[in-house]
Amino acid sequence: MLDQLRAEVLKANLLLESEGLVKMTWGNVSGIDRDRGLFVIKPSGVSYSKLTADKLVVVDLDGKTVEGDLNPSSDTPSHAVLYREFTGIGGITHTHSVYATMFAQAGVELPCQGTTHADHFYGSVPVVRPLTKEEVAEDYETNTGLAIVERFRELKLNPLEMPAALQAFHAPFTWGANAVDSVKNSIALETCAQMALGTFQLNPKIGSLPDHILEKHYQRKHGADAYYGQRRG
Amino acid sequence: MLDQLRAEVLKANLLLESEGLVKMTWGNVSGIDRDRGLFVIKPSGVSYSKLTADKLVVVDLDGKTVEGDLNPSSDTPSHAVLYREFTGIGGITHTHSVYATMFAQAGVELPCQGTTHADHFYGSVPVVRPLTKEEVAEDYETNTGLAIVERFRELKLNPLEMPAALQAFHAPFTWGANAVDSVKNSIALETCAQMALGTFQLNPKIGSLPDHILEKHYQRKHGADAYYGQRRG
Amino acid sequence: MLDQLRAEVLKANLLLESEGLVKMTWGNVSGIDRDRGLFVIKPSGVSYSKLTADKLVVVDLDGKTVEGDLNPSSDTPSHAVLYREFTGIGGITHTHSVYATMFAQAGVELPCQGTTHADHFYGSVPVVRPLTKEEVAEDYETNTGLAIVERFRELKLNPLEMPAALQAFHAPFTWGANAVDSVKNSIALETCAQMALGTFQLNPKIGSLPDHILEKHYQRKHGADAYYGQRRG
Amino acid sequence: MLDQLRAEVLKANLLLESEGLVKMTWGNVSGIDRDRGLFVIKPSGVSYSKLTADKLVVVDLDGKTVEGDLNPSSDTPSHAVLYREFTGIGGITHTHSVYATMFAQAGVELPCQGTTHADHFYGSVPVVRPLTKEEVAEDYETNTGLAIVERFRELKLNPLEMPAALQAFHAPFTWGANAVDSVKNSIALETCAQMALGTFQLNPKIGSLPDHILEKHYQRKHGADAYYGQRRG
Numbered sequence: 001m002l003d004q005l006r007a008e009v010l011k012a013n014l015l016l017e018s019e020g021l022v023k024m025t026w027g028n029v030s031g032i033d034r035d036r037g038l039f040v041i042k043p044s045g046v047s048y049s050k051l052t053a054d055k056l057v058v059v060d061l062d063g064k065t066v067e068g069d070l071n072p073s074s075d076t077p078s079h080a081v082l083y084r085e086f087t088g089i090g091g092i093t094h095t096h097s098v099y100a101t102m103f104a105q106a107g108v109e110l111p112c113q114g115t116t117h118a119d120h121f122y123g124s125v126p127v128v129r130p131l132t133k134e135e136v137a138e139d140y141e142t143n144t145g146l147a148i149v150e151r152f153r154e155l156k157l158n159p160l161e162m163p164a165a166l167q168a169f170h171a172p173f174t175w176g177a178n179a180v181d182s183v184k185n186s187i188a189l190e191t192c193a194q195m196a197l198g199t200f201q202l203n204p205k206i207g208s209l210p211d212h213i214l215e216k217h218y219q220r221k222h223g224a225d226a227y228y229g230q231r232r233g
Numbered sequence: 234m235l236d237q238l239r240a241e242v243l244k245a246n247l248l249l250e251s252e253g254l255v256k257m258t259w260g261n262v263s264g265i266d267r268d269r270g271l272f273v274i275k276p277s278g279v280s281y282s283k284l285t286a287d288k289l290v291v292v293d294l295d296g297k298t299v300e301g302d303l304n305p306s307s308d309t310p311s312h313a314v315l316y317r318e319f320t321g322i323g324g325i326t327h328t329h330s331v332y333a334t335m336f337a338q339a340g341v342e343l344p345c346q347g348t349t350h351a352d353h354f355y356g357s358v359p360v361v362r363p364l365t366k367e368e369v370a371e372d373y374e375t376n377t378g379l380a381i382v383e384r385f386r387e388l389k390l391n392p393l394e395m396p397a398a399l400q401a402f403h404a405p406f407t408w409g410a411n412a413v414d415s416v417k418n419s420i421a422l423e424t425c426a427q428m429a430l431g432t433f434q435l436n437p438k439i440g441s442l443p444d445h446i447l448e449k450h451y452q453r454k455h456g457a458d459a460y461y462g463q464r465r466g
Numbered sequence: 467m468l469d470q471l472r473a474e475v476l477k478a479n480l481l482l483e484s485e486g487l488v489k490m491t492w493g494n495v496s497g498i499d500r501d502r503g504l505f506v507i508k509p510s511g512v513s514y515s516k517l518t519a520d521k522l523v524v525v526d527l528d529g530k531t532v533e534g535d536l537n538p539s540s541d542t543p544s545h546a547v548l549y550r551e552f553t554g555i556g557g558i559t560h561t562h563s564v565y566a567t568m569f570a571q572a573g574v575e576l577p578c579q580g581t582t583h584a585d586h587f588y589g590s591v592p593v594v595r596p597l598t599k600e601e602v603a604e605d606y607e608t609n610t611g612l613a614i615v616e617r618f619r620e621l622k623l624n625p626l627e628m629p630a631a632l633q634a635f636h637a638p639f640t641w642g643a644n645a646v647d648s649v650k651n652s653i654a655l656e657t658c659a660q661m662a663l664g665t666f667q668l669n670p671k672i673g674s675l676p677d678h679i680l681e682k683h684y685q686r687k688h689g690a691d692a693y694y695g696q697r698r699g
Numbered sequence: 700m701l702d703q704l705r706a707e708v709l710k711a712n713l714l715l716e717s718e719g720l721v722k723m724t725w726g727n728v729s730g731i732d733r734d735r736g737l738f739v740i741k742p743s744g745v746s747y748s749k750l751t752a753d754k755l756v757v758v759d760l761d762g763k764t765v766e767g768d769l770n771p772s773s774d775t776p777s778h779a780v781l782y783r784e785f786t787g788i789g790g791i792t793h794t795h796s797v798y799a800t801m802f803a804q805a806g807v808e809l810p811c812q813g814t815t816h817a818d819h820f821y822g823s824v825p826v827v828r829p830l831t832k833e834e835v836a837e838d839y840e841t842n843t844g845l846a847i848v849e850r851f852r853e854l855k856l857n858p859l860e861m862p863a864a865l866q867a868f869h870a871p872f873t874w875g876a877n878a879v880d881s882v883k884n885s886i887a888l889e890t891c892a893q894m895a896l897g898t899f900q901l902n903p904k905i906g907s908l909p910d911h912i913l914e915k916h917y918q919r920k921h922g923a924d925a926y927y928g929q930r931r932g
Binding site: 257304335340363373403 | 718887911926929
C-alpha cells in the first residue's frame with residue numbers, strides 16, 4: 001500500500017541522518033496521501049541504518065495503524081493533529097537538531113536575521129508554550145500538536161508561509177509540501193539557528209532584516225511570480 | 234573467553250570514534266559478565282583503527298588482568314569501582330568528548346534544559362569533586378571511581394536513572410545496561426552539553442524544564458509503562 | 467562552447483559542497499572568458515549532486531543567456547555587474563556559508579585579526595549596505611552588485627586585494643583570478659570568520675594585527691616578490 | 700635519501716588534512732634525522748591530495764635545500780631555528796587550526812583547565828609576542844622561530860614538556876619526538892583550545908586545574924614511571 005509514498009518517506013527519513021539533523025533515533029518524518037487520508041511514518045526507535053520502506057507504518061488521521069508490524073513513532077499523534085489542522089501540508093519532520101533545539105530550550109523565537117531565513121520562513125519562527133501538567137497527563141503527543149496549532153492561530157500565522165515551530169523545552173517541528181520538503185525546511189531551520197546564535201554573539205541587539213528584503217526573498221522563491229529555480233525554465 | 238562480550242565491547246569502542254566522541258586514544262568502553270564477575274575493556278593507548286576483539290583485556294572486579302597480553306586501560310580501576318558499587322549496570326564509557334568536558338572543566342553541572350536530556354538523564358548530570366592530593370597519590374584511578382560513588386550517595390541519585398557523571402577538571406563517565414548502551418549515553422550527554430552551551434548563551438538564566446515534562450519524557454522511554462520503541466510492538 | 471571553462475566552473479561549484487560552504491542549493495560559482503565577454507554560471511536551484519558541465523549556463527555581460535536550457539542562477543545579474551566593474555577578476559562565488567553570514571547578518575565587518583586573514587584579504591572585509599525599498603523593487607540582483615561596487619569605491623578598495631564583501635542581512639560574495647580561486651577565497655573567508663567569532667569571545671576589544679605583519683603576509687603570497695608556493699620553483 | 704623519514708613525514712602531513720587541522724595548504728610538518736643534521740619538510744603551496752614522498756624537500760639546519768625540486772615550505776627557517784635550539788625534538792608541525800588560532804589571535808595563553816590538556820602539555824601553552832617591524836623586514840621566518848625560543852627562555856619552559864606555542868596574531872606551532880608525534884600534539888592543542896573556549900563561556904573566572912592533578916596526569920603519560928599505554932606491557 002502506498003508504495004511511492006513509502007519510498008519518498010524512507011528517503012526523507014534517511015536524509016535526517018546524512019544531513020546531520022539527528023543522533024541515534026531522535027527524529028522522524030512522515031508524508032501523507034490526502035486522497036486516502038492516510039500517512040506513512042517512521043516506526044519508533046528503529047535506527048536509520050536498518051530502516052526500509054516496508055518497516056514504515058501507515059496510519060490514519062486519528063493516528064491508528066492501518067498497515068505495519070511495528071509501532072509507529074511515539075510522536076505520531078502530533079503528526080496527526082498537524083495534518084488535520086494544517087490541511088495544505090504534505091509532510092512533517094520532527095528532530096532534536098542541535099541549534100534549533102537551543103532556541104526551543106531557551107524559549108527564544110528565531111528572528112528573521114537575513115535572507116537565508118527569508119528564503120524559507122516568512123518572519124520569526126515562533127516558540128510554542130510548554131504543555132500544562134494536565135495536558136501532559138491527558139494525551140501528551142496529541143496536545144503537543146494542538147499547542148502548535150493554538151500558537152499559529154494566536155499569531156495568525158499561515159503554516160504554508162511559516163513551515164516551522166519551536167516547542168519550548170523540547171525541539172523543532174517543520175513541515176512542507178511533502179516529506180522531503182519538510183526535511184529541507186529542517187535543514188534550513190537548523191542552519192538559520194546556527195547563524196542566529198553567532199549573529200547574536202556579534203550583535204546582541206540585532207533585530208530582523210528590513211521588511212522589503214524579507215518580502216523580496218520570500219516571494220522570489222515562493223510567491224506567485226517566483227523566479228528562483230527551474231519552474232519557469 | 235567471553236567471545237560474545239568481546240564482540241560487543243569492540244563494537245562499542247569503535248562507536249567512540251565513528252560518533253566523534255574521541256580523538257586519538259582518549260576514551261575506553263568496557264562491558265561486564267555479571268555471572269562470572271569479569272569485565273572486558275579496551276587496552277591502554279591502542280588506536281581504534283587497530284583494535285580487534287582479541288586485543289581487548291579481560292579483568293576481574295579488582296581490576297586484575299585475567300586474560301590478555303596488553304595492559305588494560307589505565308582507567309580500569311575506575312571501571313572496577315563503578316561495577317562493584319553500581320551493581321545494576323552492564324557497561325561503562327569514559328571519554329573526553331568536547332562539550333561534556335567543557336562542563337566538567339568548568340565545574341558546572343549539566344541541567345535538564347529539555348526533552349533531549351530528559352529522554353536519557355533523570356535530572357541534572359552531577360559534577361564530581363576533584364580528588365585531593367592524598368587521593369591522587371594513593372590510588373588515582375580507584376579514587377576517581379569512589380568519588381563518583383560518593384557524589385551519587387550525597388545526592389541520592391540512582392545510577393540507573395542518572396547514567397552519567399562529570400568529573401571536575403577531567404571529563405565525563407557514562408554507563409548503561411551494556412557496553413553499547415553506555416556509549417549511547419555518551420552520545421546523548423555530548424549532544425545535550427552542546428545544546429546547553431548554546432541555550433545558556435541565548436538565555437543565561439534558563440533553569441530546568443518543568444518537572445512534569447521531565448517525568449513524562451523519562452518515563453515514556455524508561456518507565457514501567459514505556460511506550461517508546463518496539464518493546465510492546 | 468567554452469568547454470574548458472565549463473569544466474572549471476563545474477569543479478568550482480562542486481567544491482562548494484565538498485568544502486562545506488553550502489547546504490542544499492545555497493550558492494553558485496561563475497567563471498568568465500574575458501575575450502568573448504561571456505561567463506559560465508550554475509543553473510538556478512539545481513542540486514550539486516546532479517550538476518554536470520552541460521547544465522551550466524553561458525551568459526553575456528548583461529546576464530542574458532547565450533547557451534543553455536536551464537535558467538541561470540537568480541544571482542546572475544549580481545555576477546554580471548561585478549564582472550563589468552571589477553575588470554581584473556575571473557571568477558565569482560556566492561554562498562550563505564555559516565560563519566561569514568553571521569558577520570553579514572550582524573552588519574559587522576570582518577577585521578584582519580591575524581595572518582590567516584592577511585594571507586588572503588588585505589585588510590578588513592567590508593560590509594555592504596542593505597538595498598533600499600526602491601532598489602529591491604527596481605532590480606534586486608543588479609542593485610546587489612552595484613551596492614558592492616559603490617562600497618568598494620567609498621572605501622577605495624582594490625577588488626584584487628580585497629576579494630570579498632559581506633552584504634548586510636544577506637551573505638558573502640568572493641571573487642578571484644578564476645572560478646576555483648574565487649572558491650578558495652570563500653573557504654578562507656569562512657574560516658577567518660569562524661576564527662574571528664572565537665577571537666572576539668576571548669578578547670572583545672581585539673583590533674587588527676599590526677600593519678607590518680599584514681603587509682608581510684599579504685605580500686609574501688601576493689606581492690611582486692611573493693615567495694610562497696612554487697611560482698619561483 | 701632518507702626514505703624512511705620521508706615516509707613518516709608524508710604520513711604526518713596527510714594527517715593534517717584527515718584530522719581537520721588544515722584548510723587548503725595552511726600547514727606543514729617536518730621531521731629530522733639528527734645524525735645527518737637534515738630535515739624533511741613539505742614543499743610550499745602543494746595540496747595534500749597531490750603530496751607524495753618524493754615531493755618532500757630535504758634541507759639542512761640552515762634551511763638550505765639539499766635534495767628536492769620544489770621550494771620547501773616558506774616556514775622552513777622557523778623549523779630550522781626550532782631544530783637548532785630545541786635539540787631534543789624530532790618533528791615540528793605548523794597549522795592555522797581554527798581554535799588554537801583563536802587563542803593566538805586574541806593573545807590569550809591556553810590555560811591547563813583539565814586533564815585532557817595535562818595529558819599533553821605541562822602547564823599553560825604560552826603566547827609568543829608578535830615580531831617587530833625590524834624583525835619582519837630582516838628575516839620574518841627565522842625571527843618567528845627565534846621569538847618562540849626567546850619566550851621559552853623567559854618562562855623557563857622545557858620544550859619537551861611544553862611542545863606547543865601560540866604566536867600572537869598568527870597561529871600555533873607544535874613539536875614532538877617525531878613528525879607524527881608533533882601532529883598528535885597539534886590535535887591535542889586544537890581540541891584543548893576548543894574545550895577552553897566553551898569552558899570560559901561557562902565560567903569566565905575558571906583558572907587551571909589543581910597542581911597535583913596536572914602532575915599526576917602529565918607524569919602517568921610522560922614521566923619516568925609512566926604507565927599509560929603499552930610501554931610496560
